[in-house]
Amino acid sequence: MFKLSGQPGLGSELTILVLSYNNIRHVDACMDSFLSAQYGVDFRVVVVDNASTDGSLEHLLARYASNPRVKVLGLDRNHGFGGGIMKALELLGFPSGYLAFSNADLRVDPGWFPPIMDAFRLGDVAAVGPVVCYYHKPGVIQGAGKILRSRWVPTMNADYAKNEDYYTFLRAHTGPFPVLYPDGALVVFDSEAFKAIGGFDTSFFLYREQMDLGLRIWLSGRRALTAPASRAYHVGGASSVGRYTRSLTHRNYYLSHKNNIRAILKDLPISVLPPVLGLVSLRLLVYSMLKSVAVRDPLILLATVRAAAWNIANLGDTMAERAKFRRAACRGYWVLEQLIKAEFDVVASKSGR
Numbered sequence: 001m002f003k004l005s006g007q008p009g010l011g012s013e014l015t016i017l018v019l020s021y022n023n024i025r026h027v028d029a030c031m032d033s034f035l036s037a038q039y040g041v042d043f044r045v046v047v048v049d050n051a052s053t054d055g056s057l058e059h060l061l062a063r064y065a066s067n068p069r070v071k072v073l074g075l076d077r078n079h080g081f082g083g084g085i086m087k088a089l090e091l092l093g094f095p096s097g098y099l100a101f102s103n104a105d106l107r108v109d110p111g112w113f114p115p116i117m118d119a120f121r122l123g124d125v126a127a128v129g130p131v132v133c134y135y136h137k138p139g140v141i142q143g144a145g146k147i148l149r150s151r152w153v154p155t156m157n158a159d160y161a162k163n164e165d166y167y168t169f170l171r172a173h174t175g176p177f178p179v180l181y182p183d184g185a186l187v188v189f190d191s192e193a194f195k196a197i198g199g200f201d202t203s204f205f206l207y208r209e210q211m212d213l214g215l216r217i218w219l220s221g222r223r224a225l226t227a228p229a230s231r232a233y234h235v236g237g238a239s240s241v242g243r244y245t246r247s248l249t250h251r252n253y254y255l256s257h258k259n260n261i262r263a264i265l266k267d268l269p270i271s272v273l274p275p276v277l278g279l280v281s282l283r284l285l286v287y288s289m290l291k292s293v294a295v296r297d298p299l300i301l302l303a304t305v306r307a308a309a310w311n312i313a314n315l316g317d318t319m320a321e322r323a324k325f326r327r328a329a330c331r332g333y334w335v336l337e338q339l340i341k342a343e344f345d346v347v348a349s350k351s352g353r
Helices: 027-035 056-063 080-092 113-120 166-172 191-196 209-219 246-267 273-295 298-313 315-328 333-351
Strands: 014-020 043-049 070-074 098-103 106-108 125-134 141-143 146-148 157-159 186-190 223-234
Touching (some): 014 080, 027 043, 027 056, 043 056, 043 080, 070 080, 113 125, 113 223, 125 166, 157 209, 209 246, 246 298, 246 315, 273 298
Parallel strands (some): 014 043, 014 098, 125 223
Antiparallel strands (some): 106 223
16 A cells, blocks of 8 residues: 655656665655755655655654655555656656655755756756765765776676765866766656656666666766765665675675666667677676685575576566667667766876876
8 A cells, every 4th residue: 555645746846756665764864954955946855665664654754744845655565776766756647857866874965956957957968966975984985976897898887986085086076977877876867858768677676777777878868977066975775674694695696687687688789789798698607606606605606597597588578678768769889988988087187197
């Protein structure tokens, strides 16, 4: 059963969706930071609870029952991040304007949003994100967006500027810069662009949503940027419940590798699909074999085999999704070259080369 508080209809220029699962420790600080920030546009905050079991939904319903800027939406089950966002948008009638997607274990600077809007004004921009710093080390960067490490293996992407000093980084980055995808802890989309590229793939329960959306943004002729003057702070892993176990490791490998393969099959032009898919699959297989041997756990390799089997079994659905996206795609694969070049240009400028 779905639970929805607040008045029907958003009609705002900015809709902030905060996805929460068992985040009662952090969600109040997250909401307080969003509600007290400076926007310059009409905004609403929608808390999307992914069937929490820690009492956070009941707490949120009570705390924001009379706040006209806040809606609390309780989902019937845990749909994962992308699935939860898409279910919420469906129930809300897909608001227009700008859509911000945030984790609940995050807070923002009061002035986080104006630099985001400045970046959108550059044109052909689908998504913009802030620089995300560590929650308890606010001067150290957790991630400034995803960058590519290899043109032929797009699954080899990494957090840009991870563990760098934010203020040094800010001096070297005087304006928005291109990334494969902004840091996934908080990203703002143009609503029409988000719909045009198909939104989140709901088969991705966890992992690799950023790579999938980033590929579709760039191949559709749009751009993804990070606005360095905008800053947020992220705990990370706050929705994980229970201690680390081998079964959790196997699940993580399975979901990550499954989603890697599906994204490649679904998003890339046919001209590069065979070699890229071959290289990605070989890399996943070799990595899993080596890891299995190193930790003496053959189930890690089995997780990769299961991921491949899932993609074979669901190939028809993947091809149907591919057909939808390829109709909207207008850029060749080599548009991604600039993301690798952007990394080297920035690194060179910082080192004085």
